[in-house]
Amino acid sequence: MFDEARLDRLISAHFDRELTEEERRELEAMLLSSSKARQLFLEHSEWHGLLREQALQAGGASLLEDTAPSPPARKVIPFSRRAWISAGLAACLALGWWLVPSKEQPGTGTDIASKADSHSHEVALLDQAFDVEWDSTAYAPGEALPKGFIKIRKGTLQLDFYSGARVVLEGPATLELLSPNLARLDNGKLTAKVPPPAEGFTVINAKMRVVDRGTEFGMSVTNADDCEVHVFDGEVELQGEVPEATARELFEGHAVSIRHGKSEAFPASREAFTDPSRLMQETARVNEAQRGDWQTASQAFSTTPDLQIHFDFEGLDRTSMILTNRAAGAAGNSHGTIIGCETLSGRWDRKGALGFAKTSDRVRFRAEGVTPSVTLMAWVRVDSLPLEHNALLSMAPEQIGEIHWKLDRDGRMLLGLRAEPEHAYPSWERLESPPVVTPQDFGRWLHLATVIDGDTGMMRHYMNGSEVAAGSMTRKVPIQLGLANLGNFDASSPTSPTNGMVRNFNGRIDEFALLTRALTAEEIAAAMR
Structure with a gap:
């Protein structure tokens, strides 16, 4: 139970605008943990409104307004009793919109907001997901999670809160993300591992708060009147009802169960919860299996007809600077030369990749011939988009038929095919997608593909196997292959208008392919899988 006298003093200080930051957090904690405390707060709000209304009617408005800091001067309008009850509710929201439990059901407007609009409200990262069936907005590993509800019908999630706490959530479960240091478990199981920087990490349910004091604990909630807390390491503090x-x-x-107002102590059971260490072992097993599947598929893909360039970034040897072209029958001069770049891990721990960060980083290679159609595909991890043009591929500088493939600052996929020799915007056949790479995609692996179909006169962009843009060409220009840069851009001469332009890519690439034919949507989706 909470201290009602203390609550009364804090509420009075709140309405007198005299709360310190520490007292504000204390009041917030009381309201979060107790429905009775929230009811008392609303009662105080009503009385405060009545007293203020009387003061206003007695001509004391100017006195009331002068005794506390206020926003810029505005006309004072008397409040009715109902309006002041509403003001009390607004005060609850000002302390924290989560104070009153939500009764919304899956699929309603209280689910996590759209990914593009929620960037400023992010509180955690989805690190892993196993066998998950979502009952709310679905997220992929590597995505940032905003405030709101995570609801799963089955499966296991591993969440890394920005405070440093790691939470394993087991479905079926409903978890509300409230802040980097606070979550609400309405039903389901979770295990929280809390390192020292995250001490104080708190999980609440309808009536109770479990406050970490440097620990690892499990929590199981069936409903508002049925909760278990198990401590595996360290200590937790129980607050609320x-x-x-x-x-x-x-x-x-030690563990405790609280059911229908009664508690029972018993030994903690690690076996009743998913062990994060076992989850990491399962992650490694799944990743290795996926990498093995990819190796088999990659070897088969290398024999694809009309495949000119296939860089799989495996077996990187920085002493030789060579990136091997795995395409079957590849010409000896088609291997890439690594300039700068870091040797990093790719989609899996033991998958090779190159990191591009400096303005000098690139892979230089040569493709041969003239072709009416081409398909470009790459697995990329975008770390940021700082430039107006962030080059994925540029080839044959300032020649008719050259291609430039890139992302712009807003995350649009851009394709340029030079049709005329002049340095002018109309000299290019262009295709621009809507913004498809958002800040929430930074750090995630994405499959990007672009097709120029000279037979149909169509150009298409794909992301993760799905078409995101299409457009027709007014000029069917043969594509001139030749020298090319992966992850950077070259001007052909010191006098070129593009000389000195910075267009390097910032991120990683762990697979790239160039084919001299237009792949179908089905073939691109299959390559992505």
């Missing part, structure tokens, strides 16, 4: 006979501090090896 806890039965009087229940210990408020729970230590390693």
